[in-house]
Amino acid sequence: MIVIYAIMITGCINASNLEKFQLKIAQHELYEDGEKLVEDILKDMETSPILHVEQKEGGTQLKLIIDYPNGVQALFKPMRFARDVQTLPNHFYFSDYERHNAEIAAFHLDRILGFRRAMPVVGRVLNMTTEIYDVTEGDILKTFFVSPANNFCFHGKCSYYCDTGHAICGNPDMLEGSFAAFLPSSDLAERKVWRHPWRRSYHKRRKAQWELQSDYCDTVRTTPPYDSGRRLLDLMDMSIFDFLTGNMDRHHYETFKMFGNETFTLHLDQGRAFGKALHDELSILAPLLQCCLVRHTTLAVLLKYHNGVPLSSVLRESMRVDPVSPILWEPHLAALDRRLVTVLDAIRKCVEKAENPLQNELNDIV
Numbered sequence: 250m251i252v253i254y255a256i257m258i259t260g261c262i263n264a265s266n267l268e269k270f271q272l273k274i275a276q277h278e279l280y281e282d283g284e285k286l287v288e289d290i291l292k293d294m295e296t297s298p299i300l301h302v303e304q305k306e307g308g309t310q311l312k313l314i315i316d317y318p319n320g321v322q323a324l325f326k327p328m329r330f331a332r333d334v335q336t337l338p339n340h341f342y343f344s345d346y347e348r349h350n351a352e353i354a355a356f357h358l359d360r361i362l363g364f365r366r367a368m369p370v371v372g373r374v375l376n377m378t379t380e381i382y383d384v385t386e387g388d389i390l391k392t393f394f395v396s397p398a399n400n401f402c403f404h405g406k407c408s409y410y411c412d413t414g415h416a417i418c419g420n421p422d423m424l425e426g427s428f429a430a431f432l433p434s435s436d437l438a439e440r441k442v443w444r445h446p447w448r449r450s451y452h453k454r455r456k457a458q459w460e461l462q463s464d465y466c467d468t469v470r471t472t473p474p475y476d477s478g479r480r481l482l483d484l485m486d487m488s489i490f491d492f493l494t495g496n497m498d499r500h501h502y503e504t505f506k507m508f509g510n511e512t513f514t515l516h517l518d519q520g521r522a523f524g525k526a527l528h529d530e531l532s533i534l535a536p537l538l539q540c541c542l543v544r545h546t547t548l549a550v551l552l553k554y555h556n557g558v559p560l561s562s563v564l565r566e567s568m569r570v571d572p573v574s575p576i577l578w579e580p581h582l583a584a585l586d587r588r589l590v591t592v593l594d595a596i597r598k599c600v601e602k603a604e605n606p607l608q609n610e611l612n613d614i615v
């Protein structure tokens with residue numbers, strides 16, 4: 250990835266699999282198709298001893314930074330609910346709980362769709378006493394307690410759901426969670442955070458500009474960095490990815506600074522995906538619907554799953570090897586195939602519109 254880092258790693262006999270993986274991150278993808286290191290780092294995160302745990306600063310919901318031997322780290326999101334618990338009907342997208350299994354499923358889906366823009370994520374069950382409580386320190390320790398049902402619980406400190414009423418509880422002291430491979434530190438590979446042009450309002454009564462302005466895409470596509478290169482196409486991919494998973498929480502996205510603008514957008518933070526299996530949130534597709542734009546290779550992948558082995562089957566099979574499988578409630582898998590048809594319908598309408606622009610203008614007038 251960068252020269253100094255390369256020298257550091259090659260000069261070091263015991264480079265971890267994660268360091269090797271980070272070193273291979275390229276301008277257009279996190280890892281190559283079929284990269285063996287992906288399986289290696291998943292295995293490491295699943296089986297390596299946990300040396301230290303601390304709460305991640307910032308962010309709204311509780312996350313832990315896990316330290317393994319050799320400086321390897323992972324980002325842990327805890328399980329809160331069973332797989333079939335849906336987003337509460339009166340919750341907005343911005344007050345939805347994060348789901349650890351959504352992070353696992355999203356990594357697999359991102360890989361299956363050929364994006365390779367999400368860091369590898371694996372499930373694991375922890376002993377809360379020996380693998381969290383005994384290896385952490387500071388304020389978080391004061392938030393541990395035993396619940397009336399005799400389960401070991403903690404809530405940590407954060408701005409959303411870090412209180413006794415929303416504690417994370419083991420069964421009785423075993424806790425499942427997702428472990429995302431850590432991105433290279435910002436000293437080595439600084440990231441740029443971008444405001445997503447189709448960001449939601451994050452307010453219960455306000456609408457965002459894209460919801461009010463019918464020609465919003467014209468504004469975006471004439472504004473750098475969306476006016477040239479791959480960036481707008483990446484946002485179209487992200488919109489399809491998020492529509493398939495039902496993730497309404499794409500407020501920002503990140504890129505690696507060293508690659509400039511002609512690089513891929515990271516698929517980070519899928520914790521609020523897979524919340525509503527029986528509802529398809531069409532507004533997540535707004536970027537694609539408003540711009541009528543899709544990458545040729547993305548369309549080819551979508552058609553492959555539509556015409557061949559269904560996306561749900563390929564995803565189910567991919568996730569089967571995860572230690573906490575099954576990862577998704579079946580209706581979420583069924584939703585994927587249904588939503589794929591919706592995406593293809595939207596693209597078909599765009600093609601028809603492009604083939605007959607005059608007719609369309611007439612339709613608009615009439």
Ligand SMILES: Nc1ncnc2c1ncn2[C@@H]1O[C@H](COP(=O)(O)OP(=O)(O)OP(=O)(O)O)[C@@H](O)[C@H]1O
Pocket residue numbers: 307308309310311312324368429430431432517518519520
């Ligand atoms: N795999 C990772 N390795 C290192 N850092 C990460 C990783 N994934 C995410 N981060 C960093 O941690 C931040 C918070 O992660 P994430 O977005 O998943 O949590 P969050 O609580 O949902 O945050 P927010 O409330 O801001 O959306 C991200 O913005 C990102 O910079």
Ligand SMILES: [Mn+2]
Pocket residue numbers: 498518520
């Ligand atoms: Mn988030």
